[in-house]
Amino acid sequence: MKHCLWQCFFYFLYFCFLFMIDTNNIFNIKTKAEFNTLTLEVFKHQFNNNKVYRSFCDLLYKHPSDVKTIKDIPFLPIQFFKSHNILSSQDKIQSTFTSSGTTGSTTSKHLVTDLNLYKQSFRNGFEHFYGNIEDYVILALLPSYLERTGSSLIYMVDDMISQSKHEASGFYLDNISELKNTLLQLESQGKKTLLIGVSFALLDLIESYQFTLKNTIVMETGGMKGRRKELIREELHKQLKNGFGLSSIHSEYGMTELLSQGYSHGHGVFNTPNWMHILTRDTEDALTIQETGKTGGINIIDLANINSCSFIATQDLGRVYSNDSFEVIGRFDNSDIRGCNLMVF
Numbered sequence: 001m002k003h004c005l006w007q008c009f010f011y012f013l014y015f016c017f018l019f020m021i022d023t024n025n026i027f028n029i030k031t032k033a034e035f036n037t038l039t040l041e042v043f044k045h046q047f048n049n050n051k052v053y054r055s056f057c058d059l060l061y062k063h064p065s066d067v068k069t070i071k072d073i074p075f076l077p078i079q080f081f082k083s084h085n086i087l088s089s090q091d092k093i094q095s096t097f098t099s100s101g102t103t104g105s106t107t108s109k110h111l112v113t114d115l116n117l118y119k120q121s122f123r124n125g126f127e128h129f130y131g132n133i134e135d136y137v138i139l140a141l142l143p144s145y146l147e148r149t150g151s152s153l154i155y156m157v158d159d160m161i162s163q164s165k166h167e168a169s170g171f172y173l174d175n176i177s178e179l180k181n182t183l184l185q186l187e188s189q190g191k192k193t194l195l196i197g198v199s200f201a202l203l204d205l206i207e208s209y210q211f212t213l214k215n216t217i218v219m220e221t222g223g224m225k226g227r228r229k230e231l232i233r234e235e236l237h238k239q240l241k242n243g244f245g246l247s248s249i250h251s252e253y254g255m256t257e258l259l260s261q262g263y264s265h266g267h268g269v270f271n272t273p274n275w276m277h278i279l280t281r282d283t284e285d286a287l288t289i290q291e292t293g294k295t296g297g298i299n300i301i302d303l304a305n306i307n308s309c310s311f312i313a314t315q316d317l318g319r320v321y322s323n324d325s326f327e328v329i330g331r332f333d334n335s336d337i338r339g340c341n342l343m344v345f
Contacts, residue, residue: 141197206243
């Protein structure tokens, strides 16, 4: 009996160790073949360990034996993060990230059991696209996010500010005059600077001050948050380029329900790190994955979400190109969500 218990304990540790290797491998993916193999492993894991996702797959009659390629994997509608606890782990919840929303609306909640995974994801992702964070001064203009709790974006940017180790790095709320002075001082010193801000706040800044920046990257995180009229990307970036004196505006594509981000160096075309992949689904049939080049609903594979759900059908409309870059075109209205009734189970 004692020997049997020790044997069971040994196998438990063995499989835990194997799972740790898989987790670490997420950020070491080099090829599409490695991504596809690990994606199918993550699907099997979440099918077996995520009750909500398992029920969703059962309703669609999709089981691991039916899933041979990533296009066969069911994508969980992002709305489930508003109504259910989406978990593939039994570990203690370390943090709950919540989405912004209008008064009285239901917000999404992302239960995170391993904050180190989130840190690994956004640190590695930023370094992949922009280099060492320590080379930058980080200025954050994110008032709508600072004014509430539970923002995953604030968590990320706060860590970036700490990682930059520059005394001028920091958040700005209503003190845009101080931000203007800091930007001009850093420009005169030739300091490499990243100004990351929500769209309406960046527009507020350039309505008060005009700039001619040469050493600064301006990155918008999207969204007017009800503060201004929504603008199409081309118009928003045109105004920001004129106000900051830049030839391009960078963008970050992320959301509460993800632990990874896509980045655009301009023109609204995004790229993702190797552990994240974008597909589009047919707007008339939510279970059909489209070929590249067609406009459809954006589906996201985020392997960093291994402890929640890595396969999410968003409410964004977009287009994926042959080199795996993608563009966000707009959002579904509730009246535009057609096809199978994915939200019912």
